[in-house]
Amino acid sequence: xxxxxxxxxxxQGGVTSAELIAISAINQGKYAxxxxxxGPERRGAPVMAFVRISDKRIRTREKVYNPDIVVVLDPSLxxxxxxxxxxxxxxxxxxxxxxxxxxxxxxxxxxxxxxAVVDATKIAIEELGLPITNTTMLGAFLKATxxxxxxxxxxxxxxxxxxxxxxxxAAMARAxxxxxxxx
Amino acid sequence: xxxxxxxxxxxxxADAVKLAKAEVIAAYPIxxxxxxxxxxxxxxxxxxxxxxxxxxxxxxxxxxxxxGAVATGARTFTSTAAQGLALMHEMLFIASAxxxxxxxxxxxRALSAxxxxxxxxxxxxxxxxxxWIQVWxxxxxxxxxxxxxxxxxxxxxxxxxxxxxxIDGFVLSHVIExxxxxxxxEVDAFLPAFKPKYKLDPRKPITMGPVGVPEIYFExxxxxxxxxxxxxxxxxxxxxxxxxxxxxxxxxVETYRMEDAEVAxxxxxxxxxxxxxxxxxxxxxxxxVGLVRIRLWRPFPVQEFRRAVSKVPVLAVIDRAMPxxxxxxxxxxxxxxxxxxxxxKPRVVNFIAGLGGRDVTVEDFEEMAxxxxxxxxxxxxxxxxxIGVRES
Numbered sequence: 001x002x003x004x005x006x007x008x009x010x011x012q013g014g015v016t017s018a019e020l021i022a023i024s025a026i027n028q029g030k031y032a033x034x035x036x037x038x039g040p041e042r043r044g045a046p047v048m049a050f051v052r053i054s055d056k057r058i059r060t061r062e063k064v065y066n067p068d069i070v071v072v073l074d075p076s077l078x079x080x081x082x083x084x085x086x087x088x089x090x091x092x093x094x095x096x097x098x099x100x101x102x103x104x105x106x107x108x109x110x111x112x113x114x115x116a117v118v119d120a121t122k123i124a125i126e127e128l129g130l131p132i133t134n135t136t137m138l139g140a141f142l143k144a145t146x147x148x149x150x151x152x153x154x155x156x157x158x159x160x161x162x163x164x165x166x167x168x169x170a171a172m173a174r175a176x177x178x179x180x181x182x183x
Numbered sequence: 184x185x186x187x188x189x190x191x192x193x194x195x196x197a198d199a200v201k202l203a204k205a206e207v208i209a210a211y212p213i214x215x216x217x218x219x220x221x222x223x224x225x226x227x228x229x230x231x232x233x234x235x236x237x238x239x240x241x242x243x244x245x246x247x248x249x250x251g252a253v254a255t256g257a258r259t260f261t262s263t264a265a266q267g268l269a270l271m272h273e274m275l276f277i278a279s280a281x282x283x284x285x286x287x288x289x290x291x292r293a294l295s296a297x298x299x300x301x302x303x304x305x306x307x308x309x310x311x312x313x314x315w316i317q318v319w320x321x322x323x324x325x326x327x328x329x330x331x332x333x334x335x336x337x338x339x340x341x342x343x344x345x346x347x348x349x350i351d352g353f354v355l356s357h358v359i360e361x362x363x364x365x366x367x368x369e370v371d372a373f374l375p376a377f378k379p380k381y382k383l384d385p386r387k388p389i390t391m392g393p394v395g396v397p398e399i400y401f402e403x404x405x406x407x408x409x410x411x412x413x414x415x416x417x418x419x420x421x422x423x424x425x426x427x428x429x430x431x432x433x434x435x436v437e438t439y440r441m442e443d444a445e446v447a448x449x450x451x452x453x454x455x456x457x458x459x460x461x462x463x464x465x466x467x468x469x470x471x472v473g474l475v476r477i478r479l480w481r482p483f484p485v486q487e488f489r490r491a492v493s494k495v496p497v498l499a500v501i502d503r504a505m506p507x508x509x510x511x512x513x514x515x516x517x518x519x520x521x522x523x524x525x526x527x528k529p530r531v532v533n534f535i536a537g538l539g540g541r542d543v544t545v546e547d548f549e550e551m552a553x554x555x556x557x558x559x560x561x562x563x564x565x566x567x568x569x570i571g572v573r574e575s
Binding site: 019022023026027031032033034035036038058059060061062063065 | 187188189191215300301302353354355357358359360361453454456457459460540542543544545
């Protein structure tokens, strides 16, 4: 079973990212679970969402404490939230940032593990006209982990966004190309 | 056969209500029930569900409107949580005593104060004696299945009681997971139209709910309870038919890995799935731990329950509501009453866990099983113990 924790700010669509990953995995025939950090939605406040993906039925309903993958949607979060908290030793950190690898590893407290970085805010503004990075970060997630097929994510985007799906698909595709892997 | 899809459990429940072709929905939105009624109002507004959606100014009115609607012979649904259920309280007794089969999903949430929108069972535990059939769902599939079944059970001429399907707020209501929604034809074949023997109809006026003077009130209540205690016959028949049609089994008491168990956990609701994970882990380590869940909480299935726990030496009952001033939590109190005169019975230890959204982890369930095992040789405390509370 793979466990994912997404960090974002209220309104950035972190919960939607989690949902789209789970929907894609389920449509691909796997078992998956997506849920938000339960609470009132507050625009701008740090929020989390969780995903579990497995080949077998998932029964546990506890929160994700030891993620295999951490995805951070907002570039300002790693300095104020300990995003690597509980991360498994061989786990991934996938960041939205324009900063270089060395700076980011320092911000993450000397993080030595697998790192994937994309300037998702820039891509989102150029492709969607909005700094909403949730669908862009799906591209980075896909590039780093390969956990779901692009085809299923695209289907999920079409289903969720309708006429806005193409722009989101373009943002995701660009992120797949532009994500830098430091592993 | 329905298709396996990814859906938020709340949305799937609304879709189940649509498949059941509810005719009246009277509801007031409250977290964490909101997505259920929001989606239903969408379905009605879009013309996908041919129903009257009554927006009301409170849950008291929601239940009042539901009672009126079902009395006219309309298939009726509502949903609420926590303070909303508390506000309905007065009307809940009216629905059951007047034998009006309203179907309600409760997205279980803590009662204030302190204000909490998060999951526990204090809302429904304050409503144990309302005379409604009460069942528990552990996952999204069960929430869908039980919601559809609820209409057939409640409206059966040998039942005619309202029913609550309990789903844990957030922990279940807000999760996306794989769910099979039955096809419309399958539901139509399973669920006959609601045809009550008596209904409010201006062309054929009758009186419903007249005064019960001292000469008749007691008899009326006795008759009500006898009829209520008879409902499991129909409930079991409906579950059997469901298993035949859809391949998914439901039982009044469910057990998991109880063979040769030396300690059993007992919990109701979706955290039973986390408990299963803990049981699997402990079994892998050679520990003889099992799990019991009461699916049918009202009427309480005494015989099935006694059978399920007759061989286990210690039973750890997990309550998710505080019992102010009582010896034990409501589930343990019930369980002890059911066992007191039984021949073979386990020792019962009561844990209170997961109040107001406090997570109950696999590790917590392991700890409860370990602590319970200790009582094989020692008499348990009469008072409950807590799990996951900071003491300092």
